[in-house]
Amino acid sequence: MPDIAFVKPALPRSGALVLPLPEAAEGAEPASTLRQALEEATGGALARALEAAAFKGRKGQSCTLWAPGAGLSKIVAIGLGKPDELTPEAAEAAGGAIAPMIAQEREAMVAAEGMAPELGAALALGLTLRGYRFDRYRTQEKEEDRPRLERVAIATADTAAAKAAWAPMRAVADGVALARDLVSEPPNVLGPEEMAERCRGLEKLGIEVEVLGPKEMKKLGFGALLGVAQGSAREPRLVVMQWLGASGGKGKRAGGAKPVAFIGKGVTFDTGGISIKPAQGMEEMKFDMAGAGAVIGLMAALAGRKARLDAVGVVGLVENMPSGTAQRPGDVVKTYSGQTVEVINTDAEGRLVLADALWYCQERFQPRFMVDLATLTGAIIISLGHEHAGLFSNDDELAQRIMAAGKAVSEPCWRMPMGEAYDKQLKSDIADMKNVGGRPGGSITAAHFIQRFVDTRRGHMPWAHLDIAGTAWASKDLPTVPKGATGFGVRLLDRLVAEHYEG
Amino acid sequence: MLKVRFRREMRREAPGPLAIPVVRGAIPLSWAEAAAAARFTGMPGRVLDLPGPAGRVLLVGAGTPASALDWEQAGAAAAGGTGRAARLTLDARGLAPEAAVALAAGACLGAWRPGRHQSVRGIRLAALDLLVDSPEAAAGPWERAAAAVRGCLLARELTAEPANHLTPKAFAARLERLAEHGIAVDVLGRKRLTRAGFGALLAVGRGSAHAPRLAVLRWRGSFAAPPVAFLGKGICFDTGGLSLKPAAGMEAMRHDMAGAAACAGAMLALALRRSPAPALAVLPLAENAIGAEAYRPGDVLRTLSGRTVEVMDTDAEGRLVLADALHWARTRFAPRAMLDLATLTGSVVTALGRHRAGLFGTDAALLAQVAAVGEAVGEPVWPLPIGRRHREDLDSDIADLKQCATGRWLPDACHAAAFLREFAGETPWAHLDIAGVATREEGEQGPDQPTGFGARLLDALVERHFEDPDRH
Numbered sequence: 001m002p003d004i005a006f007v008k009p010a011l012p013r014s015g016a017l018v019l020p021l022p023e024a025a026e027g028a029e030p031a032s033t034l035r036q037a038l039e040e041a042t043g044g045a046l047a048r049a050l051e052a053a054a055f056k057g058r059k060g061q062s063c064t065l066w067a068p069g070a071g072l073s074k075i076v077a078i079g080l081g082k083p084d085e086l087t088p089e090a091a092e093a094a095g096g097a098i099a100p101m102i103a104q105e106r107e108a109m110v111a112a113e114g115m116a117p118e119l120g121a122a123l124a125l126g127l128t129l130r131g132y133r134f135d136r137y138r139t140q141e142k143e144e145d146r147p148r149l150e151r152v153a154i155a156t157a158d159t160a161a162a163k164a165a166w167a168p169m170r171a172v173a174d175g176v177a178l179a180r181d182l183v184s185e186p187p188n189v190l191g192p193e194e195m196a197e198r199c200r201g202l203e204k205l206g207i208e209v210e211v212l213g214p215k216e217m218k219k220l221g222f223g224a225l226l227g228v229a230q231g232s233a234r235e236p237r238l239v240v241m242q243w244l245g246a247s248g249g250k251g252k253r254a255g256g257a258k259p260v261a262f263i264g265k266g267v268t269f270d271t272g273g274i275s276i277k278p279a280q281g282m283e284e285m286k287f288d289m290a291g292a293g294a295v296i297g298l299m300a301a302l303a304g305r306k307a308r309l310d311a312v313g314v315v316g317l318v319e320n321m322p323s324g325t326a327q328r329p330g331d332v333v334k335t336y337s338g339q340t341v342e343v344i345n346t347d348a349e350g351r352l353v354l355a356d357a358l359w360y361c362q363e364r365f366q367p368r369f370m371v372d373l374a375t376l377t378g379a380i381i382i383s384l385g386h387e388h389a390g391l392f393s394n395d396d397e398l399a400q401r402i403m404a405a406g407k408a409v410s411e412p413c414w415r416m417p418m419g420e421a422y423d424k425q426l427k428s429d430i431a432d433m434k435n436v437g438g439r440p441g442g443s444i445t446a447a448h449f450i451q452r453f454v455d456t457r458r459g460h461m462p463w464a465h466l467d468i469a470g471t472a473w474a475s476k477d478l479p480t481v482p483k484g485a486t487g488f489g490v491r492l493l494d495r496l497v498a499e500h501y502e503g
Numbered sequence: 504m505l506k507v508r509f510r511r512e513m514r515r516e517a518p519g520p521l522a523i524p525v526v527r528g529a530i531p532l533s534w535a536e537a538a539a540a541a542r543f544t545g546m547p548g549r550v551l552d553l554p555g556p557a558g559r560v561l562l563v564g565a566g567t568p569a570s571a572l573d574w575e576q577a578g579a580a581a582a583g584g585t586g587r588a589a590r591l592t593l594d595a596r597g598l599a600p601e602a603a604v605a606l607a608a609g610a611c612l613g614a615w616r617p618g619r620h621q622s623v624r625g626i627r628l629a630a631l632d633l634l635v636d637s638p639e640a641a642a643g644p645w646e647r648a649a650a651a652v653r654g655c656l657l658a659r660e661l662t663a664e665p666a667n668h669l670t671p672k673a674f675a676a677r678l679e680r681l682a683e684h685g686i687a688v689d690v691l692g693r694k695r696l697t698r699a700g701f702g703a704l705l706a707v708g709r710g711s712a713h714a715p716r717l718a719v720l721r722w723r724g725s726f727a728a729p730p731v732a733f734l735g736k737g738i739c740f741d742t743g744g745l746s747l748k749p750a751a752g753m754e755a756m757r758h759d760m761a762g763a764a765a766c767a768g769a770m771l772a773l774a775l776r777r778s779p780a781p782a783l784a785v786l787p788l789a790e791n792a793i794g795a796e797a798y799r800p801g802d803v804l805r806t807l808s809g810r811t812v813e814v815m816d817t818d819a820e821g822r823l824v825l826a827d828a829l830h831w832a833r834t835r836f837a838p839r840a841m842l843d844l845a846t847l848t849g850s851v852v853t854a855l856g857r858h859r860a861g862l863f864g865t866d867a868a869l870l871a872q873v874a875a876v877g878e879a880v881g882e883p884v885w886p887l888p889i890g891r892r893h894r895e896d897l898d899s900d901i902a903d904l905k906q907c908a909t910g911r912w913l914p915d916a917c918h919a920a921a922f923l924r925e926f927a928g929e930t931p932w933a934h935l936d937i938a939g940v941a942t943r944e945e946g947e948q949g950p951d952q953p954t955g956f957g958a959r960l961l962d963a964l965v966e967r968h969f970e971d972p973d974r975h
Binding site for chain 1: 850915917
């Protein structure tokens, strides 16, 4: 990740210069001082190039000049679209578009002095998010293929305002990068224990981290989570992360304030268990901990920007393997809540892990609300595709807030229905419920399964479930997401918290 | 449909069992003991059968009825619990006329069974006496309700028909009979379709010995305005074509014309109740069969709109016939709104199960109206997205667009809707994917039975939103 600095507009002496240019009306407003200086230094090269390339500043347009003089390696003009449509989202997308164009430069300046400082920061965020790369395991890469970008200077009229806007964004970008790293890690490297260790790394940000092993979980009675884990040679973990920010980061729970809670599915590798998956595409199943990854990234983001609230993150970490000790279809397990589950399909394991994690979270924290994230069902991809996450909730207000937050940060959600008729599909002949409800409405019945572990004995518990199976991994580049792990959920939930639950 | 009579008192001769709807917790005194013994509390859907010397009584759970829909369900439960009786008496005394009428409607819907083709038919419920305080007060509401019920039952009858009986030609002939209700019916055969350029519909129908048709049903209404248009997928049998379906369960594909049947049912309901709103149904009818002439994956078709389509999977034929129908309806009749109904994708069943239809479209107001009406008539829908990516997935290297995407884990319902949108133009348009709700699982009683889903929804939608001559 390159360093981002905010500077006063002045022509750089070397490196790349990027000019984000709005779609100008006829007889446009006078160009910025930096632009004028540039034209003078290059003898009007840019103006001629833009003319020749029929560059109008439309969204998606760009124009590159190599070695334009004045010591610069290149000048890149990119279109911002109509000035009145320059939302933070559009500024992020512009930053995202810039990232691959300057990846091979050591230094670059983005002349954002024509934008509001907050939009300049948003551009930096988009640039940072899109510039993410997971290259830990590339040992033979040629030097010229490796991105070299070390420093990006964003030229802005008000550096103080831009810096202030950037500080929390940077924390969120770090959180997203952490989530993406975790999802990208191969499953031999990142098992439950290793993932719990990564959580411990958050202690340096001021997060309290507790790790429960199989002994503790057995004692508590996590029959569902342990049932999933029992086929693997690797031990499961349950990690509880607490950020106590309501008191201003003094590490104390504010008097009587309930925390908000996020719960993540962390199946570090999902073979399907005895109900084994087809071989083709199984390697993708390293991503089956993306819900937990997002929760961990979110906690890092909240702590990193010193969010003024108490938040708790709970992740259930297991590996789902077939073996002589593995759980069988037909097994009945007793969950921590006391409810029994007939396991029909060992590949519907995420909901079993969440069942115990959710119940534990409520027993211990009685949170204000709970949001769980999980790469839960293939059915959600068949329902919605890869643009929207499936949103299920028992609370309209919470659901609407999540929808709005998702829209604002380009992590859109689509509300899916719930109802008694779907819940009935879980009826078991032998236990309190089955762990699958059949193909029809497969994501909805999964949500209903989870809802059965939302404790309403003390009254209404606002809860939302995000099925991110379609959005946790991008098969092609998106404006602010390079192909691969997306970190979906970190920005969305950070925004949710910032908008409604802080201060 | 049951022969329904509203009466003040029970008939003396062979009145059949007497069904008494019971609101939860309000057990009639005379049966309090029996109800307590049987733990009958009036839960919705429960029926307590009490034979006795004075005649058979059915206590029918009505729960805590909050809407006409709840009474309808009680009526259906009463009809379902009747067993071998030709006549049923339903006691609606003390209830508002609307509740009584809803009970009757529910009984008619609940009593319906397919079986025209059974040579030995057992005793079936054929007549319903409804005991009410004032038969006069019930008459008006019943006339309105009966129109919708008959529309729904027509849709079910058509859907239940086996494909050897309901070929595209036979289907069209059945629709022509709607002329007796004042509906103008025009059927386009192969020649006219060819001349007009229905490239997609003709391609889908080409593998079959039974040539495709386009049936156009028009209801004039009583004021001059652009019509509201219904479009229904009418694949009389869907083998999948060269992209052949698996053998198991293929018999259910006789239901693949349920969308067209629902539209026909809605038109009948409008005509029966003399709706003032001009309406139109455009129903492409075809059989998707395998044959030497069958269209192939990889073929490029020129649709009626002129737009070219690359065929990826011959089993995604519904969207093709609808593409031509949408274009025909839009350019020929300039409708106020277009609503299409289709048993279109397996994907929508995975998404929403058997309890809600998928709703897609371009007009937020129309979508909200459809959703609200669906809830009110017990034909619930749920909105699903048409995203940018869904449309991008249909980009073709060789034609204007692909008919569907290929690969694993496809949001095919969304893709289908994105495809159809290309042919809806600027006209406000809604698409209902009814693959999950066109039939209902009947448990051990046999194969899935048609529901007629959509007929009542469209009828009620017109009533609520298209019958004001000053607002169009």
